[in-house]
Amino acid sequence: MxxxxxxxxxxxxxADLTEKIRRMIEQGSLAGWLLSKYPDSHKxxxxxxxxxxxxxxxxxxxxxxxxxxxxxFDSRLHVTSNALGMHTSKSQVHGSKLKAKREIHVxxxxxxxxxxFLRMIVVHELAHIKESEHNKSFYKLCCxxxxxxxxxxxxLRAYLTWLESGGKPLWSPNQPTHHAxxxxxxx
Ligand SMILES: [Zn+2]
Numbered sequence: 001m002x003x004x005x006x007x008x009x010x011x012x013x014x015a016d017l018t019e020k021i022r023r024m025i026e027q028g029s030l031a032g033w034l035l036s037k038y039p040d041s042h043k044x045x046x047x048x049x050x051x052x053x054x055x056x057x058x059x060x061x062x063x064x065x066x067x068x069x070x071x072x073f074d075s076r077l078h079v080t081s082n083a084l085g086m087h088t089s090k091s092q093v094h095g096s097k098l099k100a101k102r103e104i105h106v107x108x109x110x111x112x113x114x115x116x117f118l119r120m121i122v123v124h125e126l127a128h129i130k131e132s133e134h135n136k137s138f139y140k141l142c143c144x145x146x147x148x149x150x151x152x153x154x155x156l157r158a159y160l161t162w163l164e165s166g167g168k169p170l171w172s173p174n175q176p177t178h179h180a181x182x183x184x185x186x187x
Pocket of ligand 1 (some may be wrong): 124128134
């Protein structure tokens with residue numbers, strides 16, 4: 001079997017930013033930087049909890065967009081194919097009516113992530129309800145729901161780059177809360 005070429009999660013960013021992340025991984029400083037910025041993992045553990053979380057956000061920003069039929073963590077979504085989330089809208093005929101069936105799937109890797117990254121991917125998928133392309137109005141919707149959207153997407157992609165390079169996952173459900181100790185503790 002031919003090995004898969006590594007996914008470049010930072011492909012759409014300027015070279016100096018990509019280079020900065022590559023250097024931080026090489027120097028072993030990326031994990032600490034991410035953990036000090038995002039110390040905690042979120043508590044959304046189940047599909048039911050995820051559904052409630054997504055609906056809450058949707059009701060806040062996209063109240064008129066129609067109901068969501070399904071929201072779930074999806075282990076079939078592989079981040080290697082660069083699909084972090086998925087939004088589907090199928091038209092179905094119910095009697096004489098045409099009804100849209102909307103689903104949001106979030107890659108299972110987001111189960112163990114900081115709350116900021118979960119919010120970012122959910123905001124991204126919610127914005128797709130209104131706008132299917134990744135265009136200007138799409139990102140405007142994202143930033144309306146999460147003003148820090150661009151930074152969060154970059155940091156998330158930095159984390160995925162870290163995992164791709166063989167780094168260990170930084171967040172887990174049972175981890176103790178990380179506290180940034182500054183200055184470093186000396187024995
Ligand atoms: Zn998208």
